[in-house]
Amino acid sequence: MNTLAPAPALAPAPAAALSAAAPSDLIAKYNVPGPRYTSYPTVPFWETNPTQDQWSDSLLHALRAERPRQTGAALYVHIPFCKSLCTYCGCNTRIARNASTAIPYVDSVLKEWSLYRARLADAGPFPLAELHFGGGTPTFLEPEELERLITGIVSPTERVAGFEFSIEADPRVTTQAHLETLARLRFTRLSLGIQDFDPTVQNTVNRVQDEALVRQVTEQARAAGFKNVNYDLIYGLPFQTETSIRNTVSAVARLRPDRIAFYAYAHVPWIKPWQRNFTENDLPAGDQKRRLYELGRSLLEEAGYREVGMDHFALESDSLWTAVREGTLHRNFMGYTSRPVFPLIGLGVSAIGDSWNIFAQNEKSIESYTRRLDRDELPIFRGHVLTEEDLVLRRHILDLMTRLETRWDEPGRHVPFLEEVAARLAEPERDGLVRLVPHGCEVTEAGRAFLRNLCMALDARLTRKAPQTRLFSQTI
Numbered sequence: 524m525n526t527l528a529p530a531p532a533l534a535p536a537p538a539a540a541l542s543a544a545a546p547s548d549l550i551a552k553y554n555v556p557g558p559r560y561t562s563y564p565t566v567p568f569w570e571t572n573p574t575q576d577q578w579s580d581s582l583l584h585a586l587r588a589e590r591p592r593q594t595g596a597a598l599y600v601h602i603p604f605c606k607s608l609c610t611y612c613g614c615n616t617r618i619a620r621n622a623s624t625a626i627p628y629v630d631s632v633l634k635e636w637s638l639y640r641a642r643l644a645d646a647g648p649f650p651l652a653e654l655h656f657g658g659g660t661p662t663f664l665e666p667e668e669l670e671r672l673i674t675g676i677v678s679p680t681e682r683v684a685g686f687e688f689s690i691e692a693d694p695r696v697t698t699q700a701h702l703e704t705l706a707r708l709r710f711t712r713l714s715l716g717i718q719d720f721d722p723t724v725q726n727t728v729n730r731v732q733d734e735a736l737v738r739q740v741t742e743q744a745r746a747a748g749f750k751n752v753n754y755d756l757i758y759g760l761p762f763q764t765e766t767s768i769r770n771t772v773s774a775v776a777r778l779r780p781d782r783i784a785f786y787a788y789a790h791v792p793w794i795k796p797w798q799r800n801f802t803e804n805d806l807p808a809g810d811q812k813r814r815l816y817e818l819g820r821s822l823l824e825e826a827g828y829r830e831v832g833m834d835h836f837a838l839e840s841d842s843l844w845t846a847v848r849e850g851t852l853h854r855n856f857m858g859y860t861s862r863p864v865f866p867l868i869g870l871g872v873s874a875i876g877d878s879w880n881i882f883a884q885n886e887k888s889i890e891s892y893t894r895r896l897d898r899d900e901l902p903i904f905r906g907h908v909l910t911e912e913d914l915v916l917r918r919h920i921l922d923l924m925t926r927l928e929t930r931w932d933e934p935g936r937h938v939p940f941l942e943e944v945a946a947r948l949a950e951p952e953r954d955g956l957v958r959l960v961p962h963g964c965e966v967t968e969a970g971r972a973f974l975r976n977l978c979m980a981l982d983a984r985l986t987r988k989a990p991q992t993r994l995f996s997q998t999i
Contacts, residue, residue, distance in 0.1 A: 539758075549954060550813045552995045557975040557983070559833070560924055562875075562882060563857045563917040569907035569983040573881050578641070579642040580904060580916045581878040585866040593846040595652025595683035597864045598676065599857065600632060601871035603659040603889065605695055610800045611718070611728040611760055613789055615873040615887055622665045628889060629668055631673045632870050634896045637870060640679055642901075648681035654866045655857055656690040662697040666704040673708050676870070682701060687711060691755075694732050694740040699747070702740075706748035713744045714784075721767035721776045724760050727801055732773045742776055743987060751841065755778040758819055759788035759812045761805035768819050776826040777794035782838040782843055784858060785819055787812070817972070832924055833974045835859045852925040859925070873904075880914060912938045912983060920978045923966060927974075932962035940983040945979040950995060 558565040572580070588605050589596060603617045604625050610791065615646040636794065644991065664672070689712035690705060699957065704715070717737060718730060725731045741752050755777060758768065775783065790806060807815055819832065828836035835858060837843040846861040848853040851953040855865040856875050866878040872892045875884045883906035895902035915931075915938045922929035927972060931937045948964060951957045956970030957977055976994045979985060985992055 538715050547814075549956075549969075551810050552816065553956075553973045553976050554809060554813050555976065555993060555996050557979050557994075559983070560920055560978050561854060561858065562877070563717050563920045563982070564907060564909070564913055564984045565982075568988060569882065569905060571908040573883055573903070573906045573908050575903060576908065577908065578876070578878070578881055578883045579639075579960075580879040580899065582639075582643055582806060582866050582868065582876075583646050585878045586643060586650070589650060589865060593650075593658055593683060594862065595650045595686065595864050596654070597653040597867040598651065598866060599867060599869045599874055600654070600656045600657060600661075600672070600676065601658065601869065601874040601885075602628075602629070602663060603872050603893045604663040604664060605658070605693070607729060608797055609718075609728055609730045610797045611730075611757065611788055612797070613791065616659045617889060618624070619663070622663060622668065625664055626668060627893075628871075629664070629672045631889075631893050631896050632672060635902065636676055637869050638899065638901055639870075650678065650683050651677065651680040651864075652683045652686050653860070654686075654688045658691055658859070660693045660696060660707055661690050662692045666698075666700045669701065670708065673705075674841075677708070682908070689714065689722070689751075691716065692740070694737050695712040695730075697740055699743050701751070702744050702747040706744075709920075712751040712753065713742065713747055715780075717754045717771075717775070718757045718968075719763060719767060720740040720771045721909060723762050724767055727761045727805070729800075734778070737774075738778055741780070751781040753784070754778075755784040756783060756785045756819070758785060758815045759807055763807055763815060765815065765818055768815050769822065772822040772826065775823075779796055779838075781838055781841045785823070785834055787834075788922045820972075830971065832859050833971075844851050852927065854921060854924045855942065861941060876914045880909050882888070882909075887919070912940065914941065916981055917985055921983050923964075923978050923981070924974065927971070928963065929967040930960075931964035936964075938983075940986075941981070944980055947986075947994065950979065951977060951980075 549833040556857060586596060603615055604619050605616050607621060634855065659694050690710055691714045694715050715737065718728065719725060720734055735843065744752050756771065790798060790803065800968040823836045824830065827838060829839060831837050831843050831847055832852065832854065835843065842861040843859060851862045853860045855867060855877060867876055869885060872889055873885055873887045875882060883903045886902045886904040892902045915936060919929040919931060931941045945959050948957050948959060951970065952959050956967055956973050958965045958967060965975060970977060979994050
């Protein structure tokens with residue numbers, strides 16, 4: 524198979540000064556929908572599904588290529604269960620009251636991992652660098668079941684130097700027993716879903732957790748041995764205001780997580796019908812929504828957090844900010860990570876894997892996922908085999924997202940579509956968001972707030988299949 528391995532990192536972009544809020548006229552102009560670019564091509568433009576053999580062969584190729592680098596590979600495990608429904612949620616979840624209902628699912632995930640190990644045996648022990656549990660709510664599982672699952676996954680692997688285990692958690696269901704079990708199993712990073720501390724917002728989205736509860740779980744995690752605690756926040760939720768954002772960031776500053784993800788709420792009630800519990804009239808719209816982000820961004824920076832790429836912030840002591848300075852920052856389906864590791868294998872319903880030249884996503888329903896495993900099949904639902912153009916453009920978009928610059932004058936980094944990029948970026952250059960250089964471009968400090976718009980200029984599939992899509996909404 525003709526593949527393009529991840530290229531060596533470009534020199535790191537210089538650490539920028541704390542950025543000011545974007546001007547209101549630019550906020551209005553560039554307030555257009557755009558992908559988050561956790562992959563390229565983005566999921567709506569996947570078109571060539573891999574066979575099971577293609578997928579496992581690409582994983583073997585990636586693992587063999589990884590051996591000389593000794594950086595390791597990654598596993599993502601999806602636990603879809605939650606005890607209650609958060610009505611903003613866009614994730615693949617299953618509501619269940621009793622943790623025992625998840626026991627057959629644990630067995631299924633372990634079965635899936637055994638199928639992978641059999642197919643990848645020729646590559647030797649799996650070199651585990653990163654293990655991440657997401658959901659849903661991984662701490663929905665009782666500590667004993669969580670330990671059984673983690674041990675079953677980790678025991679057959681060979682952990683590389685500097686490995687990191689991380690897990691997402693809901694403060695409302697995460698107990699001290701969970702945290703002590705996870706710490707004993709060498710988990711060091713905990714990500715708590717906070718979203719917003721305002722009581723009106725919390726009641727509307729059915730996720731009520733006050734600052735005292737979050738403080739308790741944060742302090743318990745640190746006492747148990749977790750080195751890093753991260754918070755997820757969302758802007759654009761119903762009834763959010765500038766006051767609620769200020770109060771939320773103030774609470775976050777008091778609790779002092781190491782890293783923060785500050786995501787936009789996506790209102791898609793035609794896909795997630797529970798989002799009809801509130802209406803579009805309840806949501807901050809257009810410029811107002813973007814202003815909430817700009818306000819939160821400036822408040823986080825005032826509190827000592829540094830902006831990392833897009834939607835992420837970290838203390839200078841966090842490994843994510845170290846990665847920015849050292850030029851090792853990476854982005855994948857889990858957001859920003861401190862280093863690139865390949866391949867990534869996804870276990871569980873809807874989990875996505877990435878071998879660099881192939882994406883593969885599992886079945887989205889537990890029933891379909893289980894039936895495939897009962898037939899001893901990898902439960903792949905869809906995916907994409909990247910073309911040569913995809914591979915080149917993937918590298919450039921990744922460089923923009925992680926290093927704020929890219930060049931296409933080196934061998935293997937040019938495709939004809941790139942000849943159109945200068946014209947597509949002419950308006951953003953006039954607005955001071957990007958600098959065009961011979962055979963490349965550099966994001967300015969002002970352009971950091973519009974990073975996804977700039978990446979859209981390099982998105983050939985979006986350009987061809989949705990030609991009406993624009994990087995900006997009007998000329999000023």
